[in-house]
Amino acid sequence: MEKISNFFKTFLLLELVKGMALTGRHFFARKITVQFPEEKTPQGFRFRGLHALRRYANDEERCIGCKLCEAVCPAMAIHIETEERADGTRRTTRYDIDLVKCIFCGLCEEACPVDAIVETRILEYHGEKRSDLYYTKPMLLAVGEKHEEQIAKDKASDAKFR
C-alpha cells in the first residue's frame, strides 16, 4: 500500500513543490546582506585588527623591550632589538611586525606586561607590495597615536573581565 501511495506521490511531484515553496518563501524574506563600504557589521572591543604601539600620557613609549611578545608569537612575526638608553632604562631600537606572517591571534597583546602592543579595530588597510605590510616601530607608534582614544576605551571595557 505504501509503495502504491509513494508511486503516486512521485508522479504528483509533491516534494518538488515543497522545495519550491521553501525557496519561494525566502524570495520575500528580509535580506541579510551587509552593503560593505556603506554598512558595517558591529565590532567587539576585543576585535583583533591592525597592531599599534602605545605611549603613556607624558609621551614616553610604553614598550620596555622585554621581548615577551616576540617569544610568544606563534608565527614569529615580531622582531625586536633593544639598547640601554642614557637614563639607564631599556628601550627598543627596532620593533617590527611582519603582517604577512601575523595570524592576528592576539597573544602579543596578552603577553605584554605594560599594554604597549595592542591590536586595534582597524581592518581596512592594505599594501601594494609585500614590504608595505612590514610595519616598523615608527609606523606602529603612528597608528597608536592616531587611535589612542579608541584603544584606551576598548582597554577600559575589557579591564573588568581580567
Next chain:
Amino acid sequence: MTELLQYLQNLLGVAWLPIWTLVKILVIVVPIMLTVAYLTLAERKVIGYMQVRIGPNRVGYFGLLQPLADGLKLLLKEIIIPSGSNKFLFIIAPVLALTPALAAWAVIPFADGMVLADVNAGLLYILAMTSLGVYGIIIAGWASNSKYAFIGSLRSAAQIVSYEIPMGFALVCVLMVSQSMNLGDIVLGQKSSVGLFGWYFIPLFPMFVVYFISGVAETNRAPFDMAEGESEIVAGFHVEYSGMAFALFFLAEYANMIMIAILTAIMFLGGWLPPFDIAPFNLLPGIFWLLAKTSFVLFLFLWFRATFPRYRYDQLMRLGWKVFIPLTLVWVVVIGAWMQTPYWLW
C-alpha cells in the same frame, strides 16, 4: 502609416520586400537580445533573493547596467584559439549554436496575425530548428581538440537528443488536440467562452509538465546543467572558449530558454489570449498576455535553478528514457481515445 509604407514601397520597388523583411527581423531580434541580456540580470537577482542575498546592485540603479558591463567585459577579452584546434570549426561553432536559436523565432505569433512567417508547418519548423542547435555543441567540443571539451559535448548532445523525444511526443498531443501545425491556429484553438479553462494545459496537464521539464533539460539548465555544472566541473563543451565566442554560447542558451518559455505559453497557456474574455482582461493587447505568460515560465526556470540540486547523469537518462517517453506515449493514446468520446470538451 499605411500611406508612408505605400510611398516607401513605390520608392524601393523590387528591393522593398527584402528590406521590409529585414526591418521586421530587426524588430524581433533586437528585443530578444535585450531580453537575453536582462534575463542574466534577472537570474542573478532572483537567485540572490531566494538565497536571502540582494544580488548585483552596484552597476547602475538596482544593478540595471550590469548586463552592459558584463557584455563589454566579454567583448574586450581575448578570444584564445587552442593551437591544436580546428580554427574554422572552432569559430563557427558558437555561431551554429546561436543561429537556430534565433531562426526559430520566425514562426512565433506574438499576437493575432503578428508573425514574421505564417508557416503552416510552424511546429515542424520549430522542432527542426531547436534540434539543429545540438550541432553547435558537438562541433564546439570536437573542434577544441581537448578531451574534456569532447566528453562534455558528447554528454550534452546525448542529453539534448534524449529529451527531444518526449518533447516531440508532448507536441504530438498538442497537434492532435488542435488539429493544426500552425502556431497561430494552435492558439486560436484554445479560444473558448470559459477563458483559461479552454487552454490546453488542462486536458494535457501531464504533457505540459513533461514538455516544460524536457525544455529545462533541452536547454541544459539547472537541475539538468551537467553541461556547465559550475560547482563541480567548471564547464563542458565550452571549456576552451573565452571572450565573445564564449558569450555567444551563453546568448544561445538564454535565447533557447526564452524560446522554450514562449512555446510553452503558446501551446499550453493560450498564447496571446487573455485568461478571461471580459472587460478588464480583454482590453489589454494580446502581446501583453503572451509576454506575461512567457515571463512567468521564465521565472519558473530561475526558480528551479534556485531550488533543485543537480541530477546525476544516469538519473537524468533514466528520467528521459524510462519515465518521460512511456508517459508521453501513454498520453498520446489516452488523448486519441478521449477525443473519440463525447466527453471531449476542447
